[in-house]
Amino acid sequence: MLLALLLALLVVGGILAPVLSAVFGLEVDRSLAVPVILPLLLFVAAFSFYFGGMIAAYKAPTLRRLHGVLVVPAAFVLSAGLNVATGEGLLPGLDGARGVVLAGVFLLVSVVASYVGGCRGEGLYSQTQKAVRRRR
Numbered sequence: 001m002l003l004a005l006l007l008a009l010l011v012v013g014g015i016l017a018p019v020l021s022a023v024f025g026l027e028v029d030r031s032l033a034v035p036v037i038l039p040l041l042l043f044v045a046a047f048s049f050y051f052g053g054m055i056a057a058y059k060a061p062t063l064r065r066l067h068g069v070l071v072v073p074a075a076f077v078l079s080a081g082l083n084v085a086t087g088e089g090l091l092p093g094l095d096g097a098r099g100v101v102l103a104g105v106f107l108l109v110s111v112v113a114s115y116v117g118g119c120r121g122e123g124l125y126s127q128t129q130k131a132v133r134r135r136r
Contacts, residue, residue: 042109046112046113049117056068058124068115
């Protein structure tokens with residue numbers, strides 16, 4: 001989960017920051033922000049949770065695919081717990097139906113990406129084990 005968050009920060013703040021500032025300038029127009037930023041953030045969520053699910057599945061002792069998928073609920077519970085601990089409420093910023101739908105879309109994209117990553121991590125682990133057995 002931490003790797004997924006680190007990858008998201010690297011992609012948004014590091015890798016894509018020069019491209020975004022060169023293409024869109026430092027100030028993004030409000031009318032352009034949602035159509036441009038929303039797909040980018042969905043991509044970042046999918047990208048980071050794909051690799052988070054893959055690593056969780058690869059490192060898991062058993063039930064690899066399940067461990068890959070559990071990255072998203074763990075992140076959700078951790079985020080909600082930190083919000084409650086800081087006194088902001090369970091899900092701050094989700095006042096209207098639009099925010100709830102947007103959060104649902106992000107959650108769905110993240111779960112699908114972590115499932116695909118979990119399947120890939122499970123496959124990588126089995127390939128690695130086959131190679132280790134062949135070497136012996």
